[in-house]
């Protein structure tokens with residue numbers, strides 16, 4: 001039973017919390033070259049900690065940037081599954097420093113929250129995982145699963161060398177499933193399973209007319225206006241019902257099942273209009289705002305510019321106009337294919353009298369989803385509920401987490417996102433903090449989770 005493990009965490013709470021504070025005190029700001037040796041120090045800290053608690057093999061994997069900490073534990077037995085645990089030990093810069101109520105690298109507890117840069121994102125959550133491994137080792141002599149640890153030092157600067165490392169070292173990182181603790185719950189103490197992320201793609205449309213801005217009195221009526229041409233093209237891509245009218249856009253979209261719609265319905269969710277100040281919400285016809293944000297693809301014009309934008313009037317026909325478009329995609333959609341569909345639509349919609357060019361954005365990502373009733377997910381939901389004493393809600397997110405897509409794409413394994421952050425943690429901002437009751441209950445969740453893998 002897990003009692004012994006939980007008792008260990010209680011009895012050693014002060015010592016473990018001090019250890020976490022030691023980890024948080026290291027100024028591992030990955031973007032700032034002045035902190036290069038601090039970043040390394042954080043990697044060394046993890047290496048020593050993992051070695052100390054009894055991992056079998058540790059390695060600091062060098063990259064052209066900051067190193068990655070690898071460690072392996074393989075004493076759980078042949079029949080036990082192997083989990084790949086991913087996290088990051090680097091942190092965001094602290095500016096503006098004067099807004100911090102306490103030093104970002106002198107961790108301080110106030111009103112039940114631990115204040116420090118990285119307390120939530122992601123050192124605190126990484127440490128919780130390692131402390132639970134320690135508790136298992138010290139009480140049971142083993143962890144119920146074999147573990148491969150991958151903790152990188154470049155997440156906050158775009159994980160520049162992670163993909164290559166995961167690609168090159170597939171043999172050492174390969175596992176049956178992955179666990180990531182670098183996300184949050186929809187509300188404090190509301191157990192949350194994040195089981196889907198959106199993909200991403202984008203294009204830029206440029207409309208060129210005359211080779212310079214023209215006098216509208218002299219040429220209006222003879223020359224097509226690029227701004228207007230662009231407006232026509234954009235209007236032909238999505239209608240007033242928020243339905244994308246690009247041929248084939250929805251072809252590969254995985255339909256939203258009734259079961260999932262029910263799941264989405266149970267999430268308390270925010271009042272989008274109230275939270276944003278918009279007069280009302282607008283979602284794809286046939287879907288609620290929650291359904292559209294979580295589980296349906298979107299098409300956004302992120303920026304458009306062309307012509308005179310200063311005060312007063314200027315009677316011109318502008319030489320050119322540009323629009324930047326990105327789409328958030330759902331499972332089934334191939335970002336490259338969607339990009340081609342967008343381009344084909346624009347090419348067809350381009351009116352005469354202007355030259356229309358489409359630039360494909362380089363950045364693209366596939367959507368990710370694990371079935372909410374996957375046994376690994378169910379175990380996680382049950383563990384959350386047991387620790388927090390509350391039903392777990394299931395959500396999909398409009399954003400993307402690159403590492404999730406990479407692990408999925410390279411290793412084809414299920415990924416369980418066990419996040420414990422809260423919306424009030426102020427990630428990347430001054431006064432980042434993490435609630436200590438989430439810290440305790442989060443570790444309890446992990447104890448129950450790993451417990452489910454114990455062989456009978």
Ligand SMILES: [Zn+2]
Nearest residue numbers: 121122155182
């Ligand atoms: Zn993070």
